[in-house]
Amino acid sequence: MKAVDFDYAQPATLDAALALLSRDDVMVRPVAGSQSLGPMLNLRLAQPELLVDITRIPELQAIRREGDRLVIGACVTHARLEDGDYPDVTRGVLPSVAAVIAYRAVRNRGTIGGSLAHADPAADWVNVLTALGAEVVIAGAGGRRTVPMTGFILGVFETDLQPGEIVAEIHVPALSERARWGYCKVCRKTGEFSHATGAVLIDPARGLWRCVAGATSGKPVVIDGPALFEGGCTEAAMAAHLAGSPAADDPIALRTHTVALKRAIAQVMS
């Protein structure tokens, strides 16, 4: 299938992009790597009248260290995060996770901000950045606001983004030297979307114990606190935490999510 007829703009500055995105006389959508929106356009699931390409805006391409955090521009590609030309403050989380997103061809174009804005529950960044306690900087015509990941992802393909707003930056806090992390996703084939994701971070120096069950039928399920790591890490205990959550739609889904989480935790404990 072919996309409907649409206009296309490629602004050079964020302000110019936001001005276009705030137009209310046409149906407008931002686009970055186009790895999700592209197929949606061709399947005519998305039929915008104006597409605003934000990948030529220099400030959305930057990665910089800012105190105890890494600031990643929304249009940084998965491939660049995989290749690691930046001060990684996450003890390998970013490059390791980036390397298992879909296929390299997708990673070459797909962006971290686009992935978050699309908010597919199975997406790697949706779950991993939640585990890392990252924050999302949202830009709109009215200015900027910062939202924690747990408040940004609201559901399946649902975020806190308001009309005219885009993701501008992702702030990832630096991990301490003793921090440990684990990541497990269950895919039937290489590059396929996950059916169950377990993302785990412990950073005792910062008082952090977090487990995330992702690729559910809702937003990521977050389990905070050391309980799951202190001898109580049984499948029954995990299943109890997940019961009633979007990870427990049916017995097989619950089982698979439990296993993904168990395996992620095992990486931390080993």
Add this chain to the structure above:
Amino acid sequence: MAEVSTAGSGVGARVRRKEDDRLLRGRGRFVGDIALVGMKELAFVRSPVAHATITGIGIPEEHRGAVFTWADLAAGGVKPIRAVSGLPGFKVSEQPALADGKVRFVGEPVAVCVAASRAEAEDIAASVFVDYAELPVNSDMLEAVKPGAPKVHDHWPDNVFLETNVGGTIAEIAATAPVKVSRTIRTARQCMVPLEGKGVVVHWDRHVEQLVLTTSTQMPHIVRAGLSECLDLDQGLIRVVAPDVGGGFGWKGLLQPEEVVAAWIAMRLDRPVRWTEDRREHLVAAANAREHHYEITAYADERGRLLGVEADAWVDAGAYSVYPFSACLEAAQVGSILPGPYDFAHYRCRTFSVCTNKPPIVPYRGVARTGVCFAMEQMIDAVADAVGREPWQVRLENLVPPEKMPFDNVTRKHFDSGDYPESVRRAVAAIGLDGWRARQKAGEPDGRLIGVGFATCCEQSAHGTAVYHGWGIPMVPGHEQAQARITPDGGLELRVGVQSHGQSMETTFAQVAHEVLGIPLEKIKLVHGDTGLTPYSTGTWGSRSMVMAGGAVATACRTLAERLCRIGAHLMQAAGPEAVVLKDGAVTAGGAAVTVREIAHTWYRAPQLLPADVDRGGLEVTAGYKPGSDHGTFSYATHAVAVAVDPEIGQVEILDYVVVEDAGTMVNPMVVDGQIYGGVAQGVGTALYERMPYDAEGQPLASTFMDYLIPGFTEVPHVRIIHMLTPSPYTEFGVKGIGEGGAIAPPAALCNAINDALKPLGVIVTNAPMTPEVILSAIAGQRGTA
């Protein structure tokens, strides 16, 4: 018969493919690469519902001249596609190229839209409003055969295209057999997913006054015949050309409604038009293969020696009978091929070709054999389990022993040659069964379960005249013809009516010709896939091309060789043709030699030098060929696979995969290996990944590769191939067809391996694909849901 050597570039040589220079550089010419001046693009309005009466079609006024429906085609004299079968009781379906008042599956073409670009044609399609009065749907074949099920074709008494009964009574064996095992077995509906989808460009060629249909097909001559019937146009007014074709697997072995529509539009508008199937159209409207259901019982003695098999089998044939193979080929084939190379005496099988609200079934690589092998090989393992023996031993003891060759099995299939038990022995050795059994015993540190599975399959190829006459479908293969022509500069042109779309015929037919004539491969040109340039052929299907067209090429080249010798002998003033030999591209007599090039020059450009009694047919021959047996050839293989099953998440990793196969004489072993690798990849898809799910309303639940999984290069195992080599006694050089076998055995071998792994848990899986959900459901003690 020429002597077969494995050196050089003749039969048996591992020659690199001539076509690769073009194809691997992206310089092939496919339907999508063709641009004709003034060409319009087509987009189809397709039914979004599985079963409905069309109560109205609203076409916006501004697009009235760009949208056509069946009413327009019918007024223009277009007839529905009719693919009948002569088998008694077959019910005929009429498939209008665009829906005629009723739609019968999601994706059925309802109207066609014409515009300068595909995007604009889709815009128009989106503006066409069709009113559907929905009807109850047959989404499952087992429900569709029950009394009171909604009828797909109103004037039929039920939803069964054809019921067949094969074999006799088995009651006595059933009552007395020491061992009886029964299984319910199912394979899922699949798409064939060739790299290139279907596509067709049509224009009326004023110069020759012909309709030229350039189409992505495996059988141009059959498309011409079918088109002629639908359009009521003389075949002489139609030329069908297959350009480069990016894989077919059966999906391009039929007359497509879209081809009929495109042809009619091109004539009506007097404009070139093109339709290109996109991936979504393919996944939705062409989910058309493999869906079988078996209730099967095997009877055996205490050692596991088969005494008899009985089965009821259902094939979901979809809404219409496709041209030319018909809706009944697959199910009827199940009845006749289920026993395969097993030697047992008692058999009964009843089959149903069920009509449902799904796309019409089309024979996919392996056709019914993949399902049949899946069923039969599970039964061998089930019998082995019942008698407490290794499955490979029970398999080996039941297979026809070599001393019984040639062998007519219980359904009178004629197995030409081979040592089937030896293929099992070699597979057991090659996979290293003892090592896996030891590892199984020791257990895996990661908790996964190891399993080893075997499956033996046979592949009947080059099907004969009698059996197709028996089917009574629109196409019966007879003598295959090839034309061989020496060019004035001593090269060779071969013209064949089959069509190469991955089979490497540009190379392998050249090897055959080289074997006979000694002309270098680079001077041999294959012309194929064009009704205007090649002899009639039923086309490329059923692994027939090398046996049939290869045999015809050899035959034609032999006649050419005689004529070359006769002229050569004259030029050398030798005693006669019997005093000379044709070798390495030259006719020689003692120390004297005259090259093919010199002989060609003489015939074409210096005819004054020819003998008075020269054969006036010249250096151009059309020869026909049929193998010595009308039963075709049987290649066969035993597949062995070792897997690790993760019982926590239901995933299967293939740890090793061995194919021991016997293709008879291999014209080019690299090409044979390529066929096996590709076939196994598709078989792995059938086994573990591919399934088009339907809901109760007949809606296909996958429409992109996100939902319809196919194996990629990380999922396809490295396959180790071991060749056996038993020449067929009936064919040129002893070749056998080999195009499908790779895709036949993998689901069975993998199923047996997975069940071997699950044995400690006391559960089995019997349905393909064996997805994590199926395996976890089995482990959880639930019924598999796939």
